[in-house]
Amino acid sequence: MQSFEDVRIERISPHELSEIAPGLGRSNIATAEGTDLPRPLNRQELERLRGIASTRTSLIMALVMPPRPYRQVPMVYIGHAVWVEPAPNQPPVLLSTADWIADAQQLFLIDEATTAAMRQHGIPLASQPSPGAHRPSGSGIEDLLKNDADVLIELRAARKEPNLNLAHLVFTSDAATSTHRPSQGWPLHDSSRPAPSMIFAYSPERPDRIEPVQIHDLRSLEEAFQFYLPTTSTAILGAPIFSNTDHLVALNALRHPERSAVGLAVPPGALQHFIESLSER
Incomplete structure (x- = not known):
């Protein structure tokens, strides 16, 4: 039987997770650039993406x-x-x-x-x-x-x-x-790859449209919110943020308490870690 002579318990904040387990916090997704210039999606492509998001x-x-x-x-x-x-x-x-x-x-x-x-x-x-x-x-x-x-x-x-x-x-x-339960779900965006050229948000409360989203400068957030990605998405409480290639990028969690136009999203590294941990249980 294993025993421990010295056990220490510390309380941590979400923004400190990246120091303990690299990759859980915000990635360079907001600043990385893809090799291709983004092409605006046409109406049919937007409708296809909205249909995927709705299911x-x-x-x-x-x-x-x-x-x-x-x-x-x-x-x-x-x-x-x-x-x-x-x-x-x-x-x-x-x-x-x-x-x-x-x-x-x-x-x-x-x-x-x-x-x-x-x-x-x-x-x-x-x-x-x-x-x-x-x-x-x-x-x-x-x-x-x-x-x-x-x-x-x-x-x-x-x-x-x-x-x-x-x-x-x-x-x-x-x-x-x-x-x-649907037959398919969102595949996760690989946070080690360049940022998607376009990202969107969706809510069944507004089922007829998807919302183009941008990620704010990561340096604009106070230390208490450093775990999150600052976004322009207006949908909160778990609303998906996804790429033009049908991959889940983040979950918009809440609004910034002092800047209501800024959403705070759980980053892709945290999503990946959580999903992997489910299969280990």
Whole structure:
């Protein structure tokens, strides 16, 4: 039996991960340049890319109970989860960012039937000014849980990794897995290769379009946010950022607390490490 004479526990911040395990933090993706000049995508190519994004991205609903003594009506958050290929010829796994579901009592996938039930009970699906936010629901969420629970598709977090701000989600029933898991997921962008010539974001809250995205100068972020890629994407809470070659580049997690136009995205190195760690368990 192994024993340890000296054990030390230290609390670390996400931006310190790259010092402990190189490659987990931000890569040179924002500054690397490809060998080819980017060519604007035509309408057919944009529509093809939007169609791919729509099959690999889902909306999910998180219910969070407010602290007492507030009335114990669940607060409704709607964010994103993405289907990612862990390896060729393996079924995709469902990922989201971990921070916004950290205190969730229940998680649900939002499909067409759930969407219709939410509208019937007055729970808004689209948020302004950008996708991914808390929804005012009043008594609607209580009515939904009481009267239409049979349409809800429950998820649970099989694993959360707060330091990487990532979570692996699974269905609570095998039937839901076989029904709602797509045949293909996002392949990951190889962060050792040059940056994609074009990147985009997508949210099912705005299903008819994809959003061109740029990555800000990495030096523009304060030390507390150095783990993240600063982006122009308006979709948050796990929204995918992907390349024009159909590869997942990052997950936009949250907005900068002082610069609302800046999104903070989990970088590709962290995504790759998390996916690889799932196969080791």
